[in-house]
Amino acid sequence: MSTNSLPRTVTVTIDGAPGRAWAGQSVSAALVAAGIWPLRRNPVNGQLRGPFCGMGVCLECEVTINGRPGSRSCTAHVTDGMDIRTHTEPLPTAAHG
Numbered sequence: 376m377s378t379n380s381l382p383r384t385v386t387v388t389i390d391g392a393p394g395r396a397w398a399g400q401s402v403s404a405a406l407v408a409a410g411i412w413p414l415r416r417n418p419v420n421g422q423l424r425g426p427f428c429g430m431g432v433c434l435e436c437e438v439t440i441n442g443r444p445g446s447r448s449c450t451a452h453v454t455d456g457m458d459i460r461t462h463t464e465p466l467p468t469a470a471h472g
């Protein structure tokens with residue numbers, strides 16, 4: 376087997392931390408492989424959500440990729456230098472007046 380047929384790894388940033396992934400791998404697969412699930416919170420009820428359909432339909436895998444929010448991580452492919460941000464931070468509490 377030629378070394379040219381081996382998958383190539385690339386460097387990414389996940390929530391500000393350096394990481395590695397296979398070039399061309401889906402972003403959601405790279406995140407789950409890195410032990411990162413869930414990827415976002417439901418904006419209505421705050422439930423943690425993660426990849427479900429794996430084909431761009433359910434929107435449960437949305438993250439911010441290279442500054443673009445609402446990116447479906449299951450249909451995006453990892454590229455070298457990609458900046459990936461998940462959205463699992465706690466929801467802001469309602470202001471009490």
Ligand code: FES
Binds near residue numbers: 429431
């Ligand atoms: S997992 Fe359903 S849209 Fe990505």
